[in-house]
Amino acid sequence: MFSLQREHRKVINRIIRDPMKPDPHQPHNNNANHSPPSPEVAGDRLSGLILRVAQRDREAFALLYQDTAAKLLGTALRILRDRGWADDVIQESYIKIWQKADQFQPGRSSPITWLVSIARNTAIDELRKHPTGRTTTGEELDEMAGKQATAQEQLEDQQSVNHLNHCIDQLEKDRRDMVRLAYLNGWSREELANHFDQQVNTVKTWLHRALKQIKRCLEP
Amino acid sequence: MTERDELDMLVAEFVLGTLPASERDYVESRRREDPEVEALIQQWEERLGRLADEIEPVQPSTALFAKIEKALDRVESTPREVIETSSVVALRNQLNRWRWSTAIASAAALVLVAILALQPQPEPQTQSFVAVFQHNDQQPAFLLTVDLKEQRLNIRPVTAEPRPGKSYQLWIKADELGPNPRSVGVLGNDFALDEGALRSYDPALLKEATFGISVEPEGGSPTGQPTGPAIHGYLYPTDRNNQ
Numbered sequence: 244m245f246s247l248q249r250e251h252r253k254v255i256n257r258i259i260r261d262p263m264k265p266d267p268h269q270p271h272n273n274n275a276n277h278s279p280p281s282p283e284v285a286g287d288r289l290s291g292l293i294l295r296v297a298q299r300d301r302e303a304f305a306l307l308y309q310d311t312a313a314k315l316l317g318t319a320l321r322i323l324r325d326r327g328w329a330d331d332v333i334q335e336s337y338i339k340i341w342q343k344a345d346q347f348q349p350g351r352s353s354p355i356t357w358l359v360s361i362a363r364n365t366a367i368d369e370l371r372k373h374p375t376g377r378t379t380t381g382e383e384l385d386e387m388a389g390k391q392a393t394a395q396e397q398l399e400d401q402q403s404v405n406h407l408n409h410c411i412d413q414l415e416k417d418r419r420d421m422v423r424l425a426y427l428n429g430w431s432r433e434e435l436a437n438h439f440d441q442q443v444n445t446v447k448t449w450l451h452r453a454l455k456q457i458k459r460c461l462e463p
Numbered sequence: 464m465t466e467r468d469e470l471d472m473l474v475a476e477f478v479l480g481t482l483p484a485s486e487r488d489y490v491e492s493r494r495r496e497d498p499e500v501e502a503l504i505q506q507w508e509e510r511l512g513r514l515a516d517e518i519e520p521v522q523p524s525t526a527l528f529a530k531i532e533k534a535l536d537r538v539e540s541t542p543r544e545v546i547e548t549s550s551v552v553a554l555r556n557q558l559n560r561w562r563w564s565t566a567i568a569s570a571a572a573l574v575l576v577a578i579l580a581l582q583p584q585p586e587p588q589t590q591s592f593v594a595v596f597q598h599n600d601q602q603p604a605f606l607l608t609v610d611l612k613e614q615r616l617n618i619r620p621v622t623a624e625p626r627p628g629k630s631y632q633l634w635i636k637a638d639e640l641g642p643n644p645r646s647v648g649v650l651g652n653d654f655a656l657d658e659g660a661l662r663s664y665d666p667a668l669l670k671e672a673t674f675g676i677s678v679e680p681e682g683g684s685p686t687g688q689p690t691g692p693a694i695h696g697y698l699y700p701t702d703r704n705n706q
Contacts, residue, residue, distance in 0.1 A: 356512030
């Protein structure tokens with residue numbers, strides 16, 4: 244299923260587009276400037292906005308939302324697969340961002356990672372507490388394989404080598420897929436165990452090995 | 464594995480997202496109290512963060528931000544900071560004890576294995592719920608079943624054994640009940656507990672609540688709060704026919 248990648252990408256993209264894409268009639272509220280600034284500049288801008296939010300600056304909060312809401316909604320939607328549910332999670336996430344902004348440490352966290360982590364944690368907490376709210380489908384696997392290729396093409400900053408992708412590529416195939424399904428789609432140990440036809444404990448062991456391998460690989 | 468390695472893996476899985484709800488809660492509570500845990504979380508978030516590069520942005524509706532601003536107005540109008548600064552220390556200490564910091568090394572032992580039916584209906588018809596309390600990865604210690612309609616509970620040991628001079632005590636914790644767990648009852652010698660002990664609680668609250676079982680001095684906790692090591696779980700519907 245995973246080896247289909249490029250050949251099937253177009254088809255897969257079409258299949259998955261429906262719930263994931265914005266309503267084309269919806270006015271876009273992102274910046275008029277469509278050529279993205281380099282990640283560093285964008286990162287500095289986001290860090291600056293978060294620091295202002297920590298000072299309870301509502302204007303900065305609105306700007307931060309404008310710049311990041313689409314990414315965070317994409318993150319939550321991919322995990323929850325329900326637009327209304329994801330909207331609720333995004334609302335909760337931005338309230339948390341407002342409340343936790345003073346804990347953001349620009350030296351230790353990249354701003355977009357910090358923001359995405361808040362949305363991911365909120366979405367995954369929701370999912371673990373209400374596991375019956377979502378169904379997992381085989382399409383997610385196709386989607387994952389398909390998006391992997393597009394993501395590489397779309398990397399905004401080609402010069403910034405994505406070491407993580409390199410490290411993940413070195414994992415055994417099943418473990419690679421497990422890591423990606425867990426991180427991107429919010430699959431639990433049980434869901435991974437069902438899909439890969441393994442005991443939950445085996446999945447846990449594999450995940451731990453994969454995570455350790457990634458950690459070693461990323462060490463300077 | 465050393466304790467530190469175990470903590471690192473617990474945090475890694477927390478960031479990856481694969482921990483069960485009970486262990487996620489545990490890591491969340493520790494990160495608030497332990498800067499080392501917070502630092503480990505940040506490190507793992509940074510390590511795995513680039514995985515999010517490939518997430519396609521989805522434009523939110525214009526109505527969403529208006530909703531968020533309204534919610535923010537509500538949050539801002541409640542005197543949250545007063546509460547936080549005045550009682551934060553006491554609150555954390557109680558939370559700490561409830562989260563069994565004594566059981567840190569065996570945090571991985573708090574696994575709650577409930578094989579969940581993935582049901583398309585968010586509200587299954589069933590009124591029967593079960594929580595599994597585990598001592599380790601292999602064997603459940605207790606099974607708690609609750610009939611929400613009749614508000615009847617039944618608790619039975621699976622591998623748990625009577626401990627001389629000690630009693631097991633069942634607790635309930637929910638946001639609506641305040642920051643502290645409340646005692647549901649002390650289990651008798653035969654592990655029996657009054658089946659009506661949950662009658663005063665709203666079924667909706669029971670569904671969201673965390674249940675804990677702690678080991679206490681004989682006859683129950685002397686302080687009214689859990690004092691010994693505890694395990695906990697949530698209720699899950701037992702009926703798989705609605706799939």
